[in-house]
Amino acid sequence: MFADKVSVRPGNGGIDEFLEKVLGEPVNLSLYIGPERAVQKPIVQVLSSRGQTIAFSKVAVNELTASLINNEIWSIDTVRNADLPHLSAPRIINCEKWNDRPVVVQAAVRPGKSEQRLSTLLPDATRELTSVAGLIKAEWNLSEYRRTLCARIANLEPSGLHDKLQSAIDEFDEVMIGRILTFGAWHGDWARWNMTTSASGDRIVAWDWEHFERGVPAGFDAVHFDISDAVVVEKLSPVDAIARLLRQSDNSLARTCVIESDFVAVVCSYLLEIATRYLEQDEVSKADSPMSRLGEWFAKAVDGAIAALRGKISDG
Structure with missing residues (x-):
């Protein structure tokens, strides 16, 4: 998945099809892959047909990144359920698997004040x-x-x-x-x-x-x-x-x-x-x-x- 080229193929059970099913609307995807790191994983920016960012998704690629995604899901639940006065975390939309890979889909966070x-x-x-x-x-x-x-x-x-x-x-x-x-x-x-x-x-x-x-x-x-x-x-x-x-x-x-x-x-x-x-x-x-x-x-x-x-x- 992290060879010289990365492609996002429409249909046929691709990540786009998975995300459209999760979100209930057609989507466009932007794939971010940062500098090479042990914890590197695809981060998918999910845009609506109108070009608005509606979600972000992380996809596990190995055992380490799978454990990190699972920990993130649990952590966000912990923080959101605490209903803290000055701190929150993005809403989790979905945390199922795609092609046997753990995936977390989080609602996009709108930039706030200064x-x-x-x-x-x-x-x-x-x-x-x-x-x-x-x-x-x-x-x-x-x-x-x-x-x-x-x-x-x-x-x-x-x-x-x-x-x-x-x-x-x-x-x-x-x-x-x-x-x-x-x-x-x-x-x-x-x-x-x-x-x-x-x-x-x-x-x-x-x-x-x-x-x-x-x-x-x-x-x-x-x-x-x-x-x-x-x-x-x-x-x-x-x-x-x-x-x-x-x-x-x-x-x-x-x-x-x-x-x-x-x-x-x-x-x-x-x-x-x-x-x-x-x-x-x-x-x-x-x-x-x-x-x-x-x-x-x-x-x-x-x-x-x-x-x-x-x-x-x-x-x-």
């Missing part, structure tokens, strides 16, 4: 998302999240990056002995290009929920947002973006949303999480973005973050 309105809603929406499945407190070294993360790291292919990741979590564990963190949910790719405001302007509507997860250190989304904004929008290097976030005392989503006593530890654990994800999904070899090039930034950034954590603890 960027300024999105920024105003963002802190409340981020907090609501973190607590959507409840919050718990646990000692880091005894937490279920740490146990799962260590197992994921142990299952990675041997490499220099794997060795650095293992030594980093060992050092982090040592620093975190007896220390308690708050755990909640995260979107997994909380970034301004994955959201807009609702037409009424009272909520953020976010999409791309395939990495949603519960039971992670509370604040992962806020940290991810700030680092992604700095790297993608401001063009800072990951090392500089992370160092600036650790230095900032205010004026960042993370400083607004993360418990102050947990802040540096949450940044450290986020770096361990994102490096693990990139390695286990082979993003390092298949993607070409600054954050996916772990060899250029991870060691320096995680060493600096753990050093900052040691300093914070020693200062009381």
Whole structure:
């Protein structure tokens, strides 16, 4: 499906026929395929005969993308059913299979109010998302999240990056002995290009929920947002973006949303999480973005973050 050419053939059980049946009207399709990545999958923009975007559809192409689509379906249901005051997700129109491939069809989200309105809603929406499945407190070294993360790291292919990741979590564990963190949910790719405001302007509507997860250190989304904004929008290097976030005392989503006593530890654990994800999904070899090039930034950034954590603890 991802050879040199991709064709969308009308009729004969094609995706167009499937979507016309689901939506109950003739459709035109626009197929988006982004840069080569392990999580790459066709994203189909569905247009009416009048040329209006009425839906988007994701189609699984392998076991990994099938699991991501299934997680996205469950995640959207979780968020929409929570009826949060400042956050929602696109309506799922259909989540059946096409040619034995999991497919999710989501209603198109109409762009809402200004960027300024999105920024105003963002802190409340981020907090609501973190607590959507409840919050718990646990000692880091005894937490279920740490146990799962260590197992994921142990299952990675041997490499220099794997060795650095293992030594980093060992050092982090040592620093975190007896220390308690708050755990909640995260979107997994909380970034301004994955959201807009609702037409009424009272909520953020976010999409791309395939990495949603519960039971992670509370604040992962806020940290991810700030680092992604700095790297993608401001063009800072990951090392500089992370160092600036650790230095900032205010004026960042993370400083607004993360418990102050947990802040540096949450940044450290986020770096361990994102490096693990990139390695286990082979993003390092298949993607070409600054954050996916772990060899250029991870060691320096995680060493600096753990050093900052040691300093914070020693200062009381």
